[in-house]
Amino acid sequence: MGWLTMKVAFFQLRIIHGSFVLSWFLFILLTVYIIHPADKLTGMTAPLALGVAALSGISVAQTLRQKLVTAPADELAGQPDNAALLQRWRSGNILQFAFAESITLFGLVSRLLGASWPVAAPFFAVGLLMLLLSAPRDASRQF
Numbered sequence: 001m002g003w004l005t006m007k008v009a010f011f012q013l014r015i016i017h018g019s020f021v022l023s024w025f026l027f028i029l030l031t032v033y034i035i036h037p038a039d040k041l042t043g044m045t046a047p048l049a050l051g052v053a054a055l056s057g058i059s060v061a062q063t064l065r066q067k068l069v070t071a072p073a074d075e076l077a078g079q080p081d082n083a084a085l086l087q088r089w090r091s092g093n094i095l096q097f098a099f100a101e102s103i104t105l106f107g108l109v110s111r112l113l114g115a116s117w118p119v120a121a122p123f124f125a126v127g128l129l130m131l132l133l134s135a136p137r138d139a140s141r142q143f
Contacts, residue, residue, distance in 0.1 A: 013136035014136060031107075031120070041110075046110065047115055054103050057099055057102055058126070064092060065092065068088060072085045072086075073137070096130075101127065104124055104128070107120040107121070
């Protein structure tokens, strides 16, 4: 079976998820207290491009969630000792966190470019929502 058990993987994922949520709050603090761009963003080209990238990231995240989190979790409910499935489920969860964090980073980039809070705030909000919705669930107790 190896060193990675369901309980260990779930505990690791909870710690990693907590780190991603903490980094979201640090990005907010960074944009409020440290980053003060001298030039204000006048055009909407950059925020629109970031918005398109964020929307595509959300759709890719949903597809990957189905393939790398939900499907292995279904199988893990019946075979909790399958190391390959467990690793796939764990990797899929970490990818989910990364995609959610990337949406937040688009908000940070828009603030770095000089966008106002009403422009950047939806990126931060969607990023946090995705992080909270992608919280790891114990695959052995999922069903």
